[in-house]
Structures are given as C-alpha cells and as structure tokens.
Amino acid sequence: MTDVTNELTLNQTGGASAGDFIELLKPRVMSLVVFTGLAGIVLAPGHLHPFLAVVAVLCIAVGAGASGAINMWYDRDIDAVMSRTVKRPIPSGRVEPAEALGFGVTLSVLSVVVMGLAVNWAAASLLALTIGFYVFVYTMWLKRRTPQNIVIGGAAGAFPPMIGWAAVTGTIDPPSVLLFLLIFLWTPPHFWALALFRNGDYTRAGVPMMPVVAGAAATKRQMLVYTLILLPVAAAPFFVGIAGPVYLAVSAILGLMFVGCAVRVLRADDDGPARRMFGFSILYLFLLFAVMMGERLINGGWA
Structure with a gap:
C-alpha cells in the first residue's frame, strides 16, 4: 500500500x-x-x-x-x-x-x-x-x-x-498479575466483536484480523472459548483476597452474561449480536473493576 x-x-x-x-x-x-x-x-x-x-x-x-x-x-x-x-x-x-x-x-x-x-x-x-x-x-x-x-x-x-x-x-505481586490476566483474556472477545462488524475495513486495509484470516465462524468459536476461560479468572480476585463476596456474585452474573453474548454471536447471521457484545464487553470490564474498588473502599482498605 x-x-x-x-x-x-x-x-x-x-x-x-x-x-x-x-x-x-x-x-x-x-x-x-x-x-x-x-x-x-x-x-x-x-x-x-x-x-x-x-x-x-x-x-x-x-x-x-x-x-x-x-x-x-x-x-x-x-x-x-x-x-x-x-x-x-x-x-x-x-x-x-x-x-x-x-x-x-x-x-x-x-x-x-x-x-x-x-x-x-x-x-x-x-x-x-x-x-x-x-x-x-x-x-x-x-x-x-x-x-x-x-x-x-x-x-x-x-x-x-x-x-x-x-x-x-x-x-509486582501475584494479585496484580491476576488483574493483568483478567484484562488480557478479556481483550480478544472484546476486540474480535469489533472486528466482526468492521471486517470490511480490515479487509480493505490488509490487516490480518482473525475474521479476515480465519473467517467469521472460526472467530466466533474462539470468542466463546475465551469467555469461558474468563469465567474462573474473573472470579479469582475473590479467592486471593483482593475482592469480596459481592464481587464474586457480580463476576459470576456478568461472566454468564458475557458467555451468553458469545453464544448469540456464534449463532447469528448478522452483525447485531457482535455490536451488542462489543458494547457489553466494555461495561463488563468497567463493572468488575468498579465493584472491586467499591468493596475495597467501603471496607476501609485504602485510607
């Protein structure tokens, strides 16, 4: 080019x-x-x-x-x-x-x-x-x-x-590495949702995004896999002591909703579910970190 x-x-x-x-x-x-x-x-x-x-x-x-x-x-x-x-x-x-x-x-x-x-x-x-x-x-x-x-x-x-x-x-401590992993595993389904409904852009630009190279079907399957792997990783902050029971419940609910988004994308023939999953993915990550911080501050952990 x-x-x-x-x-x-x-x-x-x-x-x-x-x-x-x-x-x-x-x-x-x-x-x-x-x-x-x-x-x-x-x-x-x-x-x-x-x-x-x-x-x-x-x-x-x-x-x-x-x-x-x-x-x-x-x-x-x-x-x-x-x-x-x-x-x-x-x-x-x-x-x-x-x-x-x-x-x-x-x-x-x-x-x-x-x-x-x-x-x-x-x-x-x-x-x-x-x-x-x-x-x-x-x-x-x-x-x-x-x-x-x-x-x-x-x-x-x-x-x-x-x-x-x-x-x-x-x-650099293990809990901070866990926070890193949470975002690291969240990124592929988040960004591939965008790539699905912007596939034409990436094709014209010659950028080898997953939908361009592997196709939409393979991309959707991988998105589902990542959301499933993310479930236990998102729950892990509770088990290492940097989040409380409210976070554990919220992460489970949001995680299942995220998996549900991926399933709908997998079954869809149009871009609508991918667009909605992209939007929800941002809310998902924001709420996870917001609840973690909220519990920490309410419990007087940062003063």
Whole structure:
C-alpha cells in the first residue's frame, strides 16, 4: 500500500487545533486504561499519598495517550482507507505525521520520567514496558503480520493495573498479575466483536484480523472459548483476597452474561449480536473493576 493518497490528503489543510492533538491521545481508550490503573492503586496493599496517586494516574493516562499518538503516526496509511479511522487527525490532514510522532515520543518520555522521579522506578519501568510493547510489539510487529495480533498485543492494555499496584508497593505481586490476566483474556472477545462488524475495513486495509484470516465462524468459536476461560479468572480476585463476596456474585452474573453474548454471536447471521457484545464487553470490564474498588473502599482498605 502506498502513501500517495494519504500525503495528498495531508496537504489539504493548515494548522492543527488543541482538540486534534487530544484526539491523537485516543481519549476513549485512555479512559478505560486510566480506570484500571486507578484500580491497581486502590486494590494494592499499603498507602500512596493522594497527590502521588493523582500523579501516578496522570502518568498512566499520558503514557497511554502517547502510545496512541505514535500508533496513529505509524498506522496513518491504513487509517486513511478505513471508514472507522479516516477522520482521525493525520489521515484527514489536520496534523502532520512528524508532529504526531514528536508529540507521542515527548509525552512517552515525560510520563516515564515523572513516574520514576515522583512515584517509584518500578512503576515507571512497567509504564515504559507498556508503551514499548504497544508501539513496537503490537503496532509495528504484530498488527500487520498475524491474526494473533490482538491476543499477544493485548498485553499492552492489560498492564495498567500492574502499574498502579507497583506505584503503591514498588513490586509486582501475584494479585496484580491476576488483574493483568483478567484484562488480557478479556481483550480478544472484546476486540474480535469489533472486528466482526468492521471486517470490511480490515479487509480493505490488509490487516490480518482473525475474521479476515480465519473467517467469521472460526472467530466466533474462539470468542466463546475465551469467555469461558474468563469465567474462573474473573472470579479469582475473590479467592486471593483482593475482592469480596459481592464481587464474586457480580463476576459470576456478568461472566454468564458475557458467555451468553458469545453464544448469540456464534449463532447469528448478522452483525447485531457482535455490536451488542462489543458494547457489553466494555461495561463488563468497567463493572468488575468498579465493584472491586467499591468493596475495597467501603471496607476501609485504602485510607
């Protein structure tokens, strides 16, 4: 694929606005990353000064946004041919590629350095690993080469609770790894639901998402498998002591609903169930972490 069309588009406009640079940060994606990073801080044993907790959350947010900006710089050619992404700042010509790259790299360095100096270097190292994994492993290596791109690359989105945990403890402990696994296993059914109803976009862009390479039927079967594996993993925080009985009940109910979504997708001949599963998957993860944090705060675990 050439960059000719993209470069012609880029030459059509003038300067970028502040809103364009905010859009480069992928704020919708960032919001979930920030929420799970905050969960790591709340659930970790020990205490972090509220000001430092805010700094840690901001560093996670900025680091995630910086990764998004670099991702948009690298993927500007395929973004220009996908209906979901064609209006992004770079393919629409509102931001020059070099500006986006410089913006992303600068924020990446600043987020890691501030995290290290203000909080601790264990959390900063995990943040650096997260940014590097998303940019180099997922965006530059896996995304255009394998249908397992989102399975392996999804690890980048699973690190924030570990970063938040390390901000408090300075360590990587088994409960934080469990939080990582929860998001890691949630990512394939979440993202493949999107890929099913955006299959045409990925086909035009030449991105080997699972529905493009293996077909819709095989993708739907794998989505069901992941939701079934997720059931015991989602319940595990109760058994390691970082969640209570309310969480256990909620995780069971939500987990069965998530499996039900996957079954409906498997049986469907249209995109409707996949769209609904994608929306529910976001609510599913949000509620799991919200209940964990709620129980922790109600029980006076973070004060």
